[in-house]
Amino acid sequence: MKVATVSVPAAPPAAASILEAVHVTQRFGGLVAVDDVSLSIAAGEVLGLIGPNGAGKSTLFDVLAGERPPSAGRVLLRGQSVERQPAEARLGAGLGRTFQIPRPFAALSLLENVMLGAPRHPGERLWPNLLASGRVAAAERLARGRAMEILSFLDLAPLAREPARVLSGGQRKLLELARVLMAEPAVVLLDEPAAGVHPALLETIIARLATLARGGLAVLVIEHHLGLIAELCGRAVVMAEGRVLCSGTPAEVLADPRVAEAYVGRPAA
Amino acid sequence: MSGSWSGWLAYAASFGVMALIQGVACLGLNLQWGQTGLFNVGVAGFVSVGAYASALLTTAAVEGRLGGCGLPLVVGLIAAMVTAGLLSAAVGAVTLRLRSDYLAIATFGIAVVVDLVARNLTWLTGGPLGISFIPRPFALLADRPLAYAAASFALVALITFAAYTLLERLVASPWGRVLRAIREDERAAASLGKSAAAYRLQAFVLGGALMGLAGALQAHTIGFISPENFAASVTFQVWAMLVVGGTGNNRGVLLGALLVSALWSVTGLAIAAGFPPEQQARAAALRIVLIGLLLSLTILWRPRGLMGERTAVSRHLDADD
Numbered sequence: 001m002k003v004a005t006v007s008v009p010a011a012p013p014a015a016a017s018i019l020e021a022v023h024v025t026q027r028f029g030g031l032v033a034v035d036d037v038s039l040s041i042a043a044g045e046v047l048g049l050i051g052p053n054g055a056g057k058s059t060l061f062d063v064l065a066g067e068r069p070p071s072a073g074r075v076l077l078r079g080q081s082v083e084r085q086p087a088e089a090r091l092g093a094g095l096g097r098t099f100q101i102p103r104p105f106a107a108l109s110l111l112e113n114v115m116l117g118a119p120r121h122p123g124e125r126l127w128p129n130l131l132a133s134g135r136v137a138a139a140e141r142l143a144r145g146r147a148m149e150i151l152s153f154l155d156l157a158p159l160a161r162e163p164a165r166v167l168s169g170g171q172r173k174l175l176e177l178a179r180v181l182m183a184e185p186a187v188v189l190l191d192e193p194a195a196g197v198h199p200a201l202l203e204t205i206i207a208r209l210a211t212l213a214r215g216g217l218a219v220l221v222i223e224h225h226l227g228l229i230a231e232l233c234g235r236a237v238v239m240a241e242g243r244v245l246c247s248g249t250p251a252e253v254l255a256d257p258r259v260a261e262a263y264v265g266r267p268a269a
Numbered sequence: 270m271s272g273s274w275s276g277w278l279a280y281a282a283s284f285g286v287m288a289l290i291q292g293v294a295c296l297g298l299n300l301q302w303g304q305t306g307l308f309n310v311g312v313a314g315f316v317s318v319g320a321y322a323s324a325l326l327t328t329a330a331v332e333g334r335l336g337g338c339g340l341p342l343v344v345g346l347i348a349a350m351v352t353a354g355l356l357s358a359a360v361g362a363v364t365l366r367l368r369s370d371y372l373a374i375a376t377f378g379i380a381v382v383v384d385l386v387a388r389n390l391t392w393l394t395g396g397p398l399g400i401s402f403i404p405r406p407f408a409l410l411a412d413r414p415l416a417y418a419a420a421s422f423a424l425v426a427l428i429t430f431a432a433y434t435l436l437e438r439l440v441a442s443p444w445g446r447v448l449r450a451i452r453e454d455e456r457a458a459a460s461l462g463k464s465a466a467a468y469r470l471q472a473f474v475l476g477g478a479l480m481g482l483a484g485a486l487q488a489h490t491i492g493f494i495s496p497e498n499f500a501a502s503v504t505f506q507v508w509a510m511l512v513v514g515g516t517g518n519n520r521g522v523l524l525g526a527l528l529v530s531a532l533w534s535v536t537g538l539a540i541a542a543g544f545p546p547e548q549q550a551r552a553a554a555l556r557i558v559l560i561g562l563l564l565s566l567t568i569l570w571r572p573r574g575l576m577g578e579r580t581a582v583s584r585h586l587d588a589d590d
Contacts, residue, residue, distance in 0.1 A: 065460065067456075086459070086464075087456075087459040087460060088458075088459040088460075088462050088463060088464045088465075089462070090460075090462070091460065091461055091462035092462050096460070097460055099456075099457070099460070103454050103456065103457035103460075104457075105449070105450045105453045105454060105457065105458075106453065107449070107453060107580070108446070108449060108450065108453070109582065111586070112446055112582060112583070112586075115443070115446070115583075116446065116447065116450050116458075116461050116463070117461050119462075121443055123442055123443030123444060123583075123585070124443045124444055124446075124447050124463075125444065126439070126444055126471055126475075129438060129439060129442040129443070129444050130435070130438070130439075136442065136443065136585065137585045139443075140443060140583060140585035140586065141585070144585075144586060163580075179461060180460075180461075183461070183462065
């Protein structure tokens with residue numbers, strides 16, 4: 001009985017972490033944007049990262065995604081130190097990310113946008129296109145089939161041939177998720193997937209993310225929409241002024257008076 | 270009667286040869302700028318390097334100058350592409366990671382350096398006098414102008430077609446899709462695992478190699494090269510072809526090459542006919558003015574060129590629809 005009731009489990013401490021930040025610090029001149037932050041995410045876990053604007057969440061994201069090396073600390077991806085590797089090496093190592101303001105390739109069709117996520121596609125190298133055309137064609141067929149499956153999963157299939165510029169803001173967020181899923185990542189970083197999204201579409205996003213997590217995908221999500229956090233996340237980490245303020249289940253952290261204080265601001269002295 | 274007829278035909282064919290040769294350089298520029306967004310303002314330098322490389326390898330030995338290996342034409346053409354490609358790789362490797370302005374400055378600088386080397390390194394390049402007696406294919410036909418011009422045209426047209434086909438294949442490939450993605454949004458492309466620097470370098474080298482090929486074809490068509498053949502105005506002309514024809518469209522590039530070359534030739538004839546000999550050198554400047562005018566009118570009325578960029582998709586996607 002006990003075994004059968006498990007739904008989206010909070011990661012047991014023993015579970016191998018997919019992604020780990022170890023004492024990560026990021027300074028910009030005199031400003032310490034991220035101050036000695038450690039966190040870890042296991043397979044199938046959805047970890048929420050919340051906190052007021054300016055708390056350092058996006059900077060931490062950038063470090064995890066390889067946009068910049070941290071001033072100090074390490075980033076472990078499936079146990080490997082990756083903090084010195086550039087952003088373009090992350091996806092191949094199993095980490096995908098989306099952007100707070102979505103960045104679709106506007107002139108390319110949705111299908112092409114998603115196919116760009118295909119892992120190890122021989123046609124993306126110069127020579128196979130000239131010397132091994134058959135192999136490229138086969139890889140393209142495979143990638144197209146997979147891309148259409150992902151677009152269907154995210155309810156975007158009817159728009160597959162449209163250029164990405166026709167999409168609404170919420171659909172762009174879905175498209176970014178589709179692109180990243182194409183690469184079959186072990187962990188994804190989602191930067192405010194709910195911001196500016198139509199409520200009906202938000203339901204879709206939440207449901208799909210839950211499905212993906214049940215399939216073993218690890219998700220780190222920055223979000224101000226506390227409904228999404230409560231519904232999806234087994235754990236949430238609260239950041240304020242560059243540090244981890246507290247962590248626990250969404251209910252626990254939202255009940256913590258320090259969290260409310262961080263959002264509202266301390267009373268003036 | 271038939272003599273003058275064949276004379277015009279021979280003129281048209283040799284015009285076609287020069288237009289297509291510029292077209293090959295312009296295809297290279299289109300890959301760099303049109304597909305990848307790399308601003309190369311040193312086209313003449315890469316064309317020049319290809320011309321000299323092929324000339325040095327294919328001419329007969331000359332006292333006091335290096336080279337003169339007397340190798341076959343095809344070796345010269347390949348060496349031209351390799352040399353210009355290597356130069357592009359060297360320039361690209363140090364500048365493509367930087368902001369795009371640096372590439373423009375670097376390519377301009379390279380063209381100046383190549384020009385200075387060509388003028389002053391006499392033991393290698395023949396200095397201001399250049400290199401003459403560069404072997405011409407079909408030299409056996411030299412006393413039959415029409416046959417010579419037709420054969421040259423056929424050869425250059427074949428090479429141009431090959432370059433065009435190769436590029437169209439690459440544009441409509443997953444590789445071309447990554448180039449477009451990088452051009453649109455480098456950061457998003459990086460998040461999908463694409464290294465912008467690596468793709469830019471490939472496009473830059475391939476484009477540079479085509480410019481080198483164009484230089485070699487020019488050398489073997491005229492049979493003589495000197496630094497004057499690769500003045501900055503060559504860069505200007507190739508850019509004019511690209512903008513007039515349609516940035517990003519390889520067919521437009523070839524159309525632009527024909528139009529700009531035609532304007533160049535027709536005005537050349539008109540100046541020869543309409544100005545007294547002592548004024549002709551000055552009147553020649555009008556040709557550049559006219560190309561400038563054509564460029565300005567194109568930008569005003571058809572900013573995307575006569576044939577704008579088509580929405581390219583991977584050809585593998587169209588195949589089974």
